Amino acid sequence: MTAASPSVWLHIGAGSFHRAHQAWYLHRLLQQDGPRWEIALSNIRDDAVPLLNALTQQNGEYVLETVTPTGERQYEKITSIKHIVPWDAGLTAMVARGADAATKVIAFTVTESGYYLDSDHRLDPRHPDITADLQGEARTLYGALRRVLQARMQAHGQPVTLLNCDNLRHNGERFREGFLAFLRLCHDDALLAWVTEQTTSPNTMVDRITPRPTADIAPRVLEATGFADSAPVMGEAFIQWVIEDNFAAGRPALEKVGVTLVDSVLPWEEAKIRILNASHSCIAWAGTLVGQDFIHQSTQTQAIKEMAWEYVTQDVIPSLSPSPLELEAYRDVVLARFANPYIRDTNQRVAADGLSKIPGFITPTLTECYARGETPRATAVLPALFFLFLQRWHRGELPYVYQDGALEAESWHRIMASPDALARFAADEALFGPLAHDTAFATLLAETVATLDEWAKVPQPVNE
Incomplete structure (x- = not known):
């Protein structure tokens, strides 16, 4: 009897925060629970291509440096990112990965402004990026997810969780309202109905101060670990993650590694x-x-x-x-x-x-x-x-x-x-x-x- 293939957590947004936060938790779970879940890392825009290339050369592995207020530093090689999704203008590799039935969670960190919400927390259809995506481009999370989920719906239609990991109040709800509004403006009724029925969007709270990596991190990593890391990341020792337990297609056993699963975040x-x-x-x-x-x-x-x-x-x-x-x-x-x-x-x-x-x-x-x-x-x-x-x-x-x-x-x-x-x-x-x-x-x-x-x-x- 062969072991089941790991489930995939597709993450959109290759910034430092994901690699110091969600990837850390899934790395710890991998160590404890075995290879049941693995991350595929992708990005909507081309600004992360150098990072993705560096991670590709390192098989997705990198070192996380954490530091306490008293200056105590610790180093840990993170191994949960098993797939680096290559970027191209059409996001074809991201679409293929998101449409794969092995992908059970699609998570994202695109910053607060990446949701294009107005003061009433509704989608701003006048923003040039949203206007472009309504015409078929994929500049934003909404345009990218439309392509991914269209392919998934057409391939097999299996459910998936859409998980917001940004600092946005009611982040799951507000992303979902924005995305559904976007699909209505696209007049994409079939996908709108499928997303409504086959996806969930739990609210989350994420916390770990993660500065942009500076040039002095890699030499410290090399000295401490012997690993010549081209993509190290650092963060504070404090970390927290609270998630509403409302996943559409199963989830990692995150409670085993300190994540708080709740009814309301x-x-x-x-x-x-x-x-x-x-x-x-x-x-x-x-x-x-x-x-x-x-x-x-x-x-x-x-x-x-x-x-x-x-x-x-x-x-x-x-x-x-x-x-x-x-x-x-x-x-x-x-x-x-x-x-x-x-x-x-x-x-x-x-x-x-x-x-x-x-x-x-x-x-x-x-x-x-x-x-x-x-x-x-x-x-x-x-x-x-x-x-x-x-x-x-x-x-x-x-x-x-x-x-x-x-x-x-x-x-x-x-x-x-x-x-x-x-x-x-x-x-x-x-x-x-x-x-x-x-x-x-x-x-x-x-x-x-x-x-x-x-x-x-x-x-x-x-x-x-």
Whole structure:
């Protein structure tokens, strides 16, 4: 009797986070449970081709370096990626892999902006990338999945789980709503019906700080392991994954390696997005404004740490209470993680995609504070920092290239060049939803920007 072939976890998005997070868990499970599941790694765009080529040369293996806040480093060779899906403009290899009956899960990390959602969390059909995909291209996750799932439906029609692993509130639900809306706009009724009936999209919460790999990692890996790694990755020692247990075609026994399987991910998700993700962005924007390069430097700057602490303490914790989590303790753990000087996560990386992070991470707390009859002074600091950050971007004064998948540069340059730029920013429905028409919010934002503008003119000392 021959052993059953492994099931395949197709992952779309070849960034560092997947390799430090989901691939790590599946590697640990492979060690414990044997080769029952393996990863096929793919990417929608050609920007990951050098990485995919490097991994191909290494049979999908690479070393993960983790580091604690005290500087203790550990090295582990990750072996769960068994298939490197070659990129081509038509995504033919990805389509073939996704259509294979052995593929039971299709997961993805495409960043918050990769879902093209408006302030009401609905698909924005006007975005040029979505428009192109509606015409048959595959620039986005939606266009890519349409090709993959059409082929799967035609080949055998077996069910599959579509698993969102990005920092997006209600990430499974919102991806699914966006994808179904996309299929309706394509008038692809047969695929729409099949996806509705034969796929599930569990919500998840993922957490591990994973900076972009720097040149100094490979020499440390070589010294520690003897492996000349062309594609190492590093992350903090902390890791967490919470998933709603709603898989369409079976799943790995992830609970064996520390993944939390739940009926509803909501309490973990809200705490992580509002306390960790929003504070992370606050620190990155503030640190950039005062000339700092790294998250740990900015977190160790007292004024910046206080901004994040006050935001969580004054506005977020009351919004999330009661909670099954100890929110004050979670806040303190998060800020301690950010202050880790060995991670060397950059303000550039964390500051990215602000136009998606404002409505996704921050506006819900603003609106809930007003609904409680309170003025969200501590939360208003975050969009105020981002406005000042956009001013620097507009004037070409940022110390790095700002990356934002939702940024239409020409339009935002016009806004920031106008004499009423702040009023137009405050009135942007895509950022602030119903608060865009609230005069009290506009006044609060203007007052906060004025205060922070003076503060940001004073360079802050850098701690190394």
